[in-house]
Amino acid sequence: MSTQTPLLEATAVCKQLGSQQVVQSLDLEILPGQCLGLIGPNGAGKTTTIRMLLGLSKPDSGSISVFGLKQPLFSRQIRAQLGVVGQFDTLDPDFNCEENLLAYGRYFGIPAKTIIERTPSLLEFAALGHKAKARIDALSGGMKRRLSLARALVNGPRLLVLDEPTTGLDPQARHLMWERLNRLRKEGTSILLTTHFMDEAERLCDQIVVIDHGRKIAQGSPRALISEHVEPHVVEVFGPGLMDALPQFTEYSDRLEQSGETVCFYGQEPHRLLQALEAMPALRVLHRPANLEDVFLKLTGRQIREAS
């Protein structure tokens, strides 16, 4: 693909927890400036993978190097150049926003004076310029996540690791988070992202790795994955009488998927199906281009994964 040296390289990584093989022979690579999305259902091995990449857990076999340094042997030197936003907020509830940045920057050995100089621009970036003295419990969920992001940037990291950065946020807060992450990407920051939201992965990532049961099952750019794995047109239908009438529509699509009360028709050419559906005006019909969620559901199945 390129002759650039990867910032992060994982080769044939395996990890067993208890009797379960959580990660199996996983390869990953992040090039400078790239945003890599790691997606997979609950229990697919994402969190375990992230923990190993951060050096918090040792792989049973395989190798991981970050910035050319072996993990977990050089974990401390690696973390000095990483920015991490974990799945859960670990902000310090005893401090206000600017004190959080000060305390966190000191863990990197950055002098207090330097951190205090950087604080206004970091808070501004997080759209928290007016909240410098606010206590953490007075912040909304979106503000906390953005402060976590600002905190992860305090050391000017070469690679940002974001574990489900927008889980639990309302749409406005998610859009603001995406806008900020895209701004970082334009500035050349490399990002590793895990997410449950396919629209998020599609918007932010250059490369997507889909994992399930600890294995990589697909990899590529969002567009490449969509064109490779699913038909370009999707017609989503739900409403009264749909299930009984279903057989008369099947011939108009290449493939259909049923989840709950909704049926998705996948095909190269949707117009005949749309015409046929006009015969049942009570149905709700949505015609849209195929997206990453369709790929994800096709590859990992539609059954619910209970938290494991």
Added chain:
Amino acid sequence: MNNPFFVSRAWLPVFLRNFMVWRKLFWPSLIGNIAEPLFVLVAFGFGVGALVGSVRFADQELSYLVFLASGSICASTMTAASFEALYSAYSRMSPQKTWDGIMNAPVNLNDIIFAELVWAGFKSLFTASAILLVMLALGISYSVKLIAALPLLFLTGICFASLALIFNALAKGYDFFTYYITLFLTPMTFLSGVYFPREQLPPALGMLADVLPLTASVNLVRPLFLDEWPSAPILPLVTLIGFALISFSIASRLTHKRFGLA
């Protein structure tokens, strides 16, 4: 890789983090820490002291008030260090996930545990110093040798913080600490010659009391109140240092296990 005695200088910013929080809560924390020991001192020292008169310690007669003051300052140090390394450290470790956040920076778990240890020692020393100042103001003792009590009380705090960190590593919730306090710390206070001379204990209990770290602390600190040096300081010093080193290494191992880093 996880040598429990390997600590990098990254422990210092973690200590400073706790210090920054404490500075904000200075007054409530001070009052909370010294009020109870002073109530005990007034109620028992002046009240019971009037009934008891004097007691014997190391072949010397001393007033019950001095006896109690010199013992209870050790017990208060023990309590302050234990509470900090149990409840407060647990809050930071588990519900607040402060430790998880710190470990994403170039700080290792052992640096954090060590910082918590020194922090609990510092806080207990602060409590002890405040109590000591009040005792001086009450005229309980005027000995200049009490300056030597400060490092000894710091060592006492470190010793009990190390022990507490073991239970911190094992805790599934705050309730667990109640057992440690009521089944271990409270009886130890009664066995260690804080409230009454250990010679009053039945011989079997007396032998047990001899090896307890709080006994060691009391044996080192009490003579200083009488303007004397401890006559046999080696054994109690070795007891305190030994308990501290062994407990810290166990606490470190168990905490690494808890975090899946063993």
